[in-house]
Amino acid sequence: MPKPSSRIAGIIPSGKDGWEVHFSAMMRKQAGEDIIMLSVGDHDFDTPSETVEACVTAVRSGFHHYTMLPGLPRLRQAMARLSTRCTGVETSADEVIATPGGQLALYAAVQAVVDPGDHAIVVAPYYATYPGTFRAAGADFTVVEAEAADGFEPRADAIAAALLPNTRAILINTPNNPTGAVYSRKTLEGIADLCIRNDLWLLSDEVYWTLGGGEHISPRSLPGMAERTLVINSMSKSHGMTGWRIGWLTGPASMIQLLISLNLVTTYGLTDFVSRAAIEALENDYGVADIAALYAARRSVLLDGIHGSNGFVVRGSAGGMYVMLDIRAIEPDCEKFAFALLDAEKVSVMPGSSFGDAAAGHIRISLCQPDEVLREAAQRIVRFASGYGDAKV
16 A cells, blocks of 8 residues: 555654553453553543533434534633633633543644644653654654652753754643642743743643642743643543543634634534533533542542552652652563563553653552552552562562
8 A cells, every 4th residue: 555644654653652551451351350450541430420411411402513613602611711710810712722632632732833843842751642742743852851859840941951943832731640740830930931031832731730739830820921821621530521522722812713723624623412511511510529539539548558668659649640659669660560560460550651761660550440449459569569579689
């Protein structure tokens, strides 16, 4: 057959994307093994029933047709109100575009700010799709590692050292996936200063903002940043709607207007009845407080279960749906550790190296399981780590 485009072939150029442990665990679980899955951030509970009923009502009411490209007006208004709460900046509907999930919001943001051959900076540890999203835009990028010793908060001077004449944007994520780090005001002010002085866009992934363990500060709220910040958001985590694919991008109205054309040639708008269910969920905060409280409690359960275990150091882990463990004192090769843990104890976790070099030597543990499963998983992880250490002596 004719060869594919270099753009599509180069999204994941190595053929590996860091999810090999998870995919192996999934295959084994589907084959009947009793695997505890702590390697993916998908809720173990259903979407709140109120949201489901709103969707059923919309389906039965005949809302089966095309919608406006930027989203239904009432949906954009609801998203704008939530963006006001998330970012601390009064937001209007024309500063928001609805997208099929947070990943499409990220894709739209990247397409909006870089041309082929432009350069961007990606702060790591990062969500696994970040590099591929820039490759899909034909842009170059430099990964700047936020160090474990700094609680996985990036240093502005390290970002500044990576700037090139053709740098157009910086991508950050707070609360962070995979580390759970919640960036401080000081950290964000340093990054904002770089953006202003070098006339850069800042792409801020804030999909975990309701699940933070501290004060969430959006860089959009800092002086001079509203005009140069694009905020990626989603209902997947905050409202328990991972499979519904509802997200949005917040930014200057002029940029949002341009991005309507991208929806024309990609998504052609959102599903009507899903949009109407999302409106109800946004306007009524269905599930938001309960989900945030649930993950805060689960974080405590997991951390209590590993507390006092030799060899583990908790890094970041203040927010989000994950706990990040530094295992370098036990095994520097986190992928080797994760596969061995899966084989010995039937527990699936993500190697930190899947998210950038800064997270190498760590494992990411998802909190998307009930308390009793997390307690059992903690016992298995502690037991495995203890035996692993003995075997190495």
